[in-house]
Amino acid sequence: MGSRCPGSYDYLTGIAQPTLVVNGSNDIVVATVNSYILQQNLPNAELILFPDSNHGSHFQFTESFLEYAISFIDR
Numbered sequence: 001m002g003s004r005c006p007g008s009y010d011y012l013t014g015i016a017q018p019t020l021v022v023n024g025s026n027d028i029v030v031a032t033v034n035s036y037i038l039q040q041n042l043p044n045a046e047l048i049l050f051p052d053s054n055h056g057s058h059f060q061f062t063e064s065f066l067e068y069a070i071s072f073i074d075r
Contacts, residue, residue, distance in 0.1 A: 009037065009041040012038070012041040012042050012043075013041065013042075013043055015042055015043070015044075016043065016044060017044065018044045018045075018046070018072070018075070019038075019042050019044060019045040019046070020045075020046055020048065020068070020069065020072045021035050021038050021039045021042075021045055021046065021047045021048070022035075022047075022048045022050075022057065022058050022065065022068075023035035023047075023048075023049055023050070023057060024049070024050050024052075024053030024054045024055060024056070024057030024060070025049055025050065025051050025052060025053060025057075026052065026053065026054050027053075027054050027055045027057070028054060028055070029054070029055040030055065032049065035047055035049065046072065048065070048068050050064070050065075
């Protein structure tokens with residue numbers, strides 16, 4: 001993971017709750033790569049990455065986001 005401090009994400013392995021990580025492919029507020037890192041380090045995480053979108057991707061893709069979110073909650 002580049003220049004991160006070794007072990008800096010270790011605490012995430014203790015989060016057992018299912019986690020839905022949502023981001024846009026071109027987010028300039030929270031860099032998209034951070035969503036990948038979060039999903040890779042949470043033991044029960046699922047990542048939705050919406051194309052050609054930014055920080056408000058869940059607003060840009062409302063219908064798709066709602067389908068994903070409802071499906072995620074129902075599992």
